[in-house]
Amino acid sequence: MSDTVVPIKRGPDAGLPSLSPILSLTATSMNAVNAIILDRMQSEIPLIPALAGHLIAGGGKRMRPMLTLAGAEVVGYQGTRHHKLAAAVEFIHTATLLHDDVVDGSETRRGKETANIVFGNPATVLVGDFLFSRAFELMVEDGSLKVLKILSGASAIIAQGEVDQLTAQRRIETSEERYLNIIGAKTAALFAAASRIAAVVAERPEAEEKALDDYGRNLGVAFQLVDDAIDYDSGTSEMGKDRGDDFREGKMTLPVILAYARGDGEERRFWQDAIAGFANEDADLAQAVELIRRHDCVTATRDRARHYAERACDALSVFPDSAARRAMVDAARFAVSRGY
Known part of the structure; x- marks a missing residue:
């Protein structure tokens, strides 16, 4: 493979980015992954599959396991080891969502009640632990200490x-720096690990592992930036959670960090009260959205996301042109153009 790295550019007639190519690319393998997920979430304790299935069957883009499957395609892997590992990745992600909803006191996700509302906090935490354990069982069954190190390290991060x-x-x-460190850990680490392990199971060179890691990490940052922008720029029907959740929970996401930095004294006092929890009614959320709009903070956040998405695309330049590489590029560009 050539060592020459040529940044991937989008042609003027390339059309709108879409997830369709990567969905088509991974469809057959994803069926195998879904079968593993369904099998491994079973238990003789009926509450476990009922609660796990409440979230797992509730939709979602399956973006993280899809990256493992697409990465395997881009490096030309012909085996099936990545199916179990992609399932492990999805279990890790699902476990973190269950725990997050308990911590945040969330009431809806993907348009329906969260597991903690339906089943209670204790059961939700424990089933999250069960899914983490299932993920590690799948990693051990794979037998690669390197894969285990990558995924366990990502879980800790x-x-x-x-x-x-x-x-x-x-x-x-x-600060913006701390915010980026947070999303680099809580979101991008699993994107990076999910992508990288494809090169590991294919026994590809370290440079290809790093390329997939860089792709996933930058895509993960871009993905989270867009999620945080959408919280102040979209209706509930388009989102995986209620609009304004971040605002009411006092989370310092980039739109808020930018609005606070760009605001005058009166606006800053509003943000101080809002983030402290003294102004979190619907009228306060409306004011927050207006201030963020006034200072173009959603646009600025999406612009930063676009930067990271392009870095993700450029990381794939070490691989020869292929349908798989083009699908992964399109997925990265879709991630920052989406409204949900």
Whole structure:
């Protein structure tokens, strides 16, 4: 393979980015992954599959396991080991969502009640633990210490990121740098690991592992930036959670960090009260959205996301042109153009 790296550019007639190519690319393998997920979420304790299925069957883009499957395509892997590992990735992600909803006190996700509302907090936490355990069983069955190191390391980083976000909550002084560190840990780490393990199972060179890691990491940052922008720029029907959840929870996401930095004295006082939890009614959310709109903070957040998405695309330049590479590029560009 050539060592020459040529940035991937989008032609003027390339059309709108779409998830369709990567969905088509991974469809057959995703069926196998879904079968593993369905099988491994079973238990003789009926509450476990009922609660796990409430979230797993509730939709979602399956973006993280899809990256493992697409990565395997781009490196030309012909085996099936990545199916179990993609399922492990989805279990890790699902476990973190269950735990997050308990921590945040969330009431809806993907348009329906969260598991913690339906089944209660204790059961939700414990089933999240069960799914983490299932993920590690799948990793051990694969037998690769390197894969185990990558995914277990990512799991630890995700937990650290969630704790860091918790300690930054309701702190108006949170910097953009700290925010990026938080989303790099709580979101991008699993994107990176999910992508990288495809090259590991294919026994590809370190440079290809790093390329997939860079792709996933930058895509993960872009993905989270857009999620945080959408919270102030979209209706509930387009989102996986209620509009304004971040605002009411006092999370310092980039739109808020930028609005606070760009605001005058009166606006800053509003943000101080809002983030501290003293102004979180619907009227306060409407004012927050207006201030963010006034200072173009959603646009600025999406612009940053676009930057990271292009870095993700450029990371794939070490691979020869193929349908798989083009699908992964399109997925990265779709991630920043989406409204949900």
